[in-house]
Amino acid sequence: MARRDLSGAVDFAVLGRMTGDDDAINEEVLGLFVQQAGMWAPMLDVREDGWRDGVHTIRGAAAGIGAVDLANACAVAEAAEKADAPPLLNRVQDALDTALADVAAFRHELMLRSLRGGA
Template structure:
């Protein structure tokens, strides 16, 4: 995977602005995002009492790295009633998968950049 594989699910200029372009800090933030996704994504099911907390947490993490579509999907699911949330949680999972793929490509590009330096 390389930077050319970035789909646009994440606007990395948001991350770069937040980190003042510091690649090490960007890598750390993206690593935390991946950890948050791994921790909270199993709860993205209305049968789990923590589903609303999961989308709320993922929403904040997504906004922090520039994953606007994911943040919006989370906002929609978070505002939904339990009876209507299931298809919205499917959207969250899809958006999360797209964001994680972009994050993997971007982190790979950061790693290559650090090897060249």
């Protein structure tokens, strides 16, 4: 997996502007995003009391790394009535999965770059 595997679900230029394109900081931020996704994704179910909190947290994390489609899907789900939320939460999960795949590809590229000495 490498940069060529990116789907476009994450605009890493957004992350770069926030971090000054520092690879170490990019890796740290993306690692935190993956950790947060792992913690909050199980709450993407209306049977969970904190489903709206989970969506809200993922929304903020997504916006911070440039995952605009994910952030937008979260905004729609967060604003929905509970009865209308299940298919919207499915869209959030799909967008999260796609963003996580892009993050994995980008992190792989960062790792390769660090092995090459930043080249």
